[in-house]
Amino acid sequence: MRRFSVSRLIAVVVVITVIIFLILSSYEQLRGFISSNAVEVENMKNALHPIYSEINGEALVLSVPVPSPATGTLEKLAGNYTFVNKGDLIGRIKSSEYTYDILSPDNGVLLWFGFNKYFKSLQDMERFKENLQFTETGKDVEKGSFVCSIINNDFALVRTDSRDTKKSEKITFDLDGNYIDGKLVFSTSEYNYYRVSEFVKYFLFKERFSLLNGFKRGIVVNKKVVANMNGEYGLFTVQGNVIKFIPGKIQNLDKDKVLVELVGIDANSVTVILTPHIVRNGEIFNG
Secondary structure (H helix, E strand, O other): OHHHHHHHHHHHHHHHHHHHHHHHHHHHHHHHHHHHHHOOEEEEEOEEEEEEEEEEEEEEOEEEEEEOOOOEEEEEOOOOOOEEOOOOEEEEEEOOOOEEEEEOOOOEEEEOEEEOOOEOOHHHHHHOOOOOOEEEOOOEEOOOOEEEEEEOOOOEEEEEEHHHHOOOOEEEEEEOOEEEEEEEEEEOOOEEEEEEOOOHHHHOOOOEEEEEEEEEEEEEEEHHHOEEEOOEEEEEEEEOOEEEEEEEEEEEOOOOEEEEEEOOOOOOEEEEEOOHHHOOOOOEOOO
16 A cells, blocks of 8 residues: 555656646747747947037127117117128117117127126136126117127137036037037136137027037947846847847936947947847847
């Protein structure tokens, strides 16, 4: 009776073991089938990409204020950012009794704005510790108020926080794909001042600037594509017909995208797994 019970127990164990083996085999086959059909891949460029940073700053310009000769209604005869010559008729003030001409006091670029501070020299800019404020001119003006300004130089000084630019001799601004170099003119414990001589009008009235910090080689992907394997970040790729995890250095580009510098990869393009959560390193890819 005891022998029969032992034999029966052994048989039950064998049967259970076989069932478990079959279940696991079926699971792996099913998982492989689902994975190979659900996995998403994309051939991506492994190329040089610009790296940017955002900094606070403001542009200071040498300019001449133009006061209103009377109280009345302003008629603008020249547009914003128009180059005018000294003596050009740029506007009129119509009062209840007379019409007064507004003539440009110098050669330069016209702005229909009044500033809270006008600079006569670079030293004036260096001593200025406040924020530059401006007021756009409306139709109704008061006598003596600044109705417009004439930028009578072909450059601007961009004042940056010294913690952002660290007294770099040259920085490169990105203005919607246009790269403009700024050269350090002088610095204080608080600020660095960079001279720019191109696209000056695009620097005006801004409080944030984009800096080009160089180029890095890598692949730009959505953050969801980045995988973590044993504490290392990288990408799952397809090498031949095998899924392979390749570690990489991650550089944030914006809230959704990152640049991944893959270690040991020199190819110009790489097939990247876009669904890393459903694959394993070393699996055969049958896509």
